[in-house]
Amino acid sequence: MSAAKLIDSRVHIVPGKLRVTEYFFEVPLDYSQPDGETLRLFGRGVRRHVVPHKDQDKLEPLPWLVYLQGGPGFGCQPPQSTSFVPFLLDKGYEVLLLDQRGTGMSTTITAATLRRRGDAQKQAEYLRHFRADNIVRDCEAVRRLLTADHPEDLKKWTVLGQSYGGFCIGTYLSFHPEGLKEVFITGGVPPVSKSADLVYEKTYAKVKERNQAYYQKFPEDADRIKRIYHYLQENKPRLPSGYLTPARFQQLGIAFGQHGGLDTVHDIVLRATIDLDMFGFLTRPTLLLIDGQGAFDRAVIYAVLHESIYCERRASNWSAEKLRSKAGPEFEINLKQSQIYFTGEMIYKDMFESYDELKDLREVADILASYEDWPILYDSKQLARNEVPAYAAIYVDDMYVDFSIASETARAIRNFKPFITNAMYHGALSDKTEDILRQLFSLKEDTID
Structure with missing residues (x-):
């Protein structure tokens, strides 16, 4: 992870009193070759804008929450266009909307950019580095950079994953739980080890x-x-x-x-x-x-x-x-x-x-x-002994993520609390934002009763 670095950041104050920081990171294409080719990652950090106290030279750090988008292949929207950002800011988080590698403004993958790699075989080899395993490695690299000066109790972060972002959380819990304080999944409980x-x-x-x-x-x-x-x-x-x-x-x-x-x-x-x-x-x-x-x-x-x-x-x-x-x-x-x-x-x-x-x-x-040699994405044994609090919305009528498979995974992950509903569809995070987040945070805060 040490090969990653923050190469630039710019702060903007936007209407509504939000403080948005545009971050540009450099990470390895292949983490097994940290000194090899690199990718550029883009993300926006957003928090409520406050003026530092006259005796302070910088803002007090807040707990980070990073959002992992669905897809795969889609970048994040600006915070002003992201329905769940106000709710999370009210909960006291600083939110990072991170474009996963190859999406949005993170070394975008298109037919034209792929042609620069060479023939079809070389393009395919390059694309093999753009699955959940490396997305999670990117997250850990970014987390370490953003929390380097934070107190120990704020070095771990929270992850919210929608759809495919939830699959990535399954990989995160499997291989890098040390970086996680808690996780929230909406419509994306992964099909662990299912073909x-x-x-x-x-x-x-x-x-x-x-x-x-x-x-x-x-x-x-x-x-x-x-x-x-x-x-x-x-x-x-x-x-x-x-x-x-x-x-x-x-x-x-x-x-x-x-x-x-x-x-x-x-x-x-x-x-x-x-x-x-x-x-x-x-x-x-x-x-x-x-x-x-x-x-x-x-x-x-x-x-x-x-x-x-x-x-x-x-x-x-x-x-x-x-x-x-x-x-x-x-x-x-x-x-x-x-x-x-x-x-x-x-x-x-x-x-x-x-x-x-x-x-x-x-x-x-x-x-x-x-390809038959795709790397393993989940560790069932680690998930069975998971200690990271996990909260998930599972939709009975989800057309994209099968309810029975998601329920099986939910039972197999320790410390996992599901909210199950037949009144919402896959896109509830954006379509019924307040409803779904209230339910998930009720699980976290034990306030359902």
């Missing part, structure tokens, strides 16, 4: 349930959707980020896992149908609305590394792709069916054809899907 195939078998079942809920709410959309697919098969209109194929339209189902997701998709279907009724083609506003639902051109890590987050000493072999037919014929685009189901957050080979940003990464994705 990608098992995970996708479970999540396909939940995606099927959400499709059934969609068609129950909007039965008239069954024929509309088939009409849209027929149009797309014949035309394949151009989007800013690629081409709108039937398979890409089907991927809109990823929204079903969020609050209001059924209505979001229905609105798109309705708009597209009205376009076809009135003009015989999809208008630009409709195409832009559809294009905005996908993020693979802005977060290629999500596409190329998504299945690898489940891999330990085994290959994913395009797990979601091979299990699709087993999940049911409704997931096939067959216009003779009464209903065609949308897909979820699965990654498919056709994405590397319909997204311009992913076209050059198809060979890279194939190489990564074939």
